Amino acid sequence: MAATLPVEMWTxxxxxxxxxxxxxxxxxxxxxxxxxxxxxxxxxYFMHGQPGFxxxxxENERYVRETSDYLLNRSWELLHCIITxxxxxxxxxxxxxxxxxxxxxxxxxxxxxQALQSLPNLRSFHYFGDCPEFATVASCLPRGLKNLRxxxxxxxxxxxHLDNLKFLQPTIPFTYVxxxxxxxxxxxWERGSGDPRDLVQIIETNPIQELVLLSTHxxxxxxxxxxxxxxxxxxxPQFEELVGLDLVFRHxxxxxxxxxxxxxxxxxxxxxxxxxxxxxxxxxxxxSCEFWDQEATEMHVHLLSEFLSRRPSLRRLYIRLPGxxxxxxxxxxxxxxxxxCLRVLGFHAGxxxxxxxxxxxxxxxxxxxxxxxxxxxxxxxxxxxxTWYPLLSKLQQFPQLSFLHLFSNGEDxxxxxxxxxxTDLEHLRLVGIQRSLWTxxxxxxxxxxxxxxxxxxxxxxxxxxxPYHYEKKKKNTIRYHVVSVSQL
Numbered sequence: 132m133a134a135t136l137p138v139e140m141w142t143x144x145x146x147x148x149x150x151x152x153x154x155x156x157x158x159x160x161x162x163x164x165x166x167x168x169x170x171x172x173x174x175x176y177f178m179h180g181q182p183g184f185x186x187x188x189x190e191n192e193r194y195v196r197e198t199s200d201y202l203l204n205r206s207w208e209l210l211h212c213i214i215t216x217x218x219x220x221x222x223x224x225x226x227x228x229x230x231x232x233x234x235x236x237x238x239x240x241x242x243x244x245q246a247l248q249s250l251p252n253l254r255s256f257h258y259f260g261d262c263p264e265f266a267t268v269a270s271c272l273p274r275g276l277k278n279l280r281x282x283x284x285x286x287x288x289x290x291x292h293l294d295n296l297k298f299l300q301p302t303i304p305f306t307y308v309x310x311x312x313x314x315x316x317x318x319x320w321e322r323g324s325g326d327p328r329d330l331v332q333i334i335e336t337n338p339i340q341e342l343v344l345l346s347t348h349x350x351x352x353x354x355x356x357x358x359x360x361x362x363x364x365x366x367x368p369q370f371e372e373l374v375g376l377d378l379v380f381r382h383x384x385x386x387x388x389x390x391x392x393x394x395x396x397x398x399x400x401x402x403x404x405x406x407x408x409x410x411x412x413x414x415x416x417x418x419s420c421e422f423w424d425q426e427a428t429e430m431h432v433h434l435l436s437e438f439l440s441r442r443p444s445l446r447r448l449y450i451r452l453p454g455x456x457x458x459x460x461x462x463x464x465x466x467x468x469x470x471x472c473l474r475v476l477g478f479h480a481g482x483x484x485x486x487x488x489x490x491x492x493x494x495x496x497x498x499x500x501x502x503x504x505x506x507x508x509x510x511x512x513x514x515x516x517x518t519w520y521p522l523l524s525k526l527q528q529f530p531q532l533s534f535l536h537l538f539s540n541g542e543d544x545x546x547x548x549x550x551x552x553x554t555d556l557e558h559l560r561l562v563g564i565q566r567s568l569w570t571x572x573x574x575x576x577x578x579x580x581x582x583x584x585x586x587x588x589x590x591x592x593x594x595x596x597x598p599y600h601y602e603k604k605k606k607n608t609i610r611y612h613v614v615s616v617s618q619l
Contacts (some may be wrong), residue, residue: 403434507536570582
């Protein structure tokens with residue numbers, strides 16, 4: 132009977148099996164299918180010297196040396212297979228490069244350039260770091276590339292051969308904060324953002340639908356591009372202004388996802404459209420502020436509440452206003468509680484201690500239909516019982532909750548371990564505490580042993596890293612990574 136099933140059917144079956152290299156040691160038919168699954172995404176690490184300490188979030192010299200040796204050797208094996216084995220190369224659809232060396236990196240650059248020229252099916256390319264610089268391999272990217280994410284913008288001529296990009300994240304001057312307890316979004320990336328003319332040239336010559344931009348580049352967007360955008364993420368560096376939103380709101384009528392992140396001043400809230408006919412297709416919204424003026428809080432949060440209350444179709448929402456008073460945070464939570472379509476939620480409750488009545492109110496606003504939830508709360512040891520147990524009691528009523536992330540912005544750590552969370556909430560598949568992640572494998576045995584992600588895999592995570600990414604993508608539902616810890 133197995134021989135009568137079409138390859139497409141076996142491919143679908145394999146995608147529901149646990150991901151493991153043991154899948155390669157089976158029949159030839161399943162081996163080829165497993166190969167395409169296991170190596171659809173590859174990660175290449177160039178790591179040497181002082182930058183390795185930053186990437187690995189450690190000061191342990193031996194750990195850096197041993198980890199660097201392993202990742203460099205593994206990366207060479209992958210690059211060698213890509214260059215010499217066309218079957219293997221055809222399986223690769225996503226590649227991320229982590230360039231953190233302090234030398235000339237001649238061999239790394241040339242091996243990567245040759246590998247990129249051997250990847251006919253590459254669709255997504257992510258480049259973190261700048262040694263070797265992305266510009267040294269930019270011209271080697273395959274023409275069929277659809278998604279490009281980089282940290283240093285090269286001359287537009289180096290990317291002039293690309294004409295099919297759908298997603299573009301050019302240089303963004305932020306890097307993720309490494310400290311576990313520091314309640315900040317980003318640290319500044321020291322390199323410049325490049326020549327805006329190069330960015331405009333790339334945007335105008337590709338059918339861009341999803342875009343991540345600096346606030347200073349918004350005014351450069353052609354109207355034709357705004358008309359086609361379905362996703363727009365705007366990053367606001369320190370000492371920069373967010374202008375041109377009216378242009379986006381006026382022309383981006385098919386926009387489904389809007390994200391505002393960085394040093395956002397309160398007057399921006401007056402630009403949020405109240406009219407539901409503006410941005411009529413919006414289903415995902417993120418507002419994540421690094422700075423907040425408490426004197427303007429009540430008035431501008433009222434504007435935010437008006438905007439949210441007129442968006443009943445929102446499915447994904449992330450709100451981070453760290454300086455708000457507790458009563459204002461609870462008022463926002465009340466508005467959120469009325470969004471019946473919400474499936475993914477990230478919420479920062481401010482810094483004031485969460486008393487029992489506040490915890491009960493917050494718990495009452497959480498929809499039992501949530502599939503992913505992130506909460507940043509001011510944990511204090513003397514309030515743990517009154518704060519946590521009302522929330523836990525409510526979360527136990529969530530039959531579809533598979534991703535939970537908790538962040539303590541108070542004096543004490545989160546009062547529960549990943550094992551306890553996985554035991555109390557039987558549907559969880561992914562747990563986050565502070566900036567760490569654990570995968571919950573409930574099929575490995577009776578005793579739960581959450582698998583800790585490496586710090587660098589959290590800092591530089593990809594959508595493909597998250598459990599059940601394939602199934603969720605196939606079902607055309609929400610994406611969990613909108614509230615991943617790397618974005619907090």
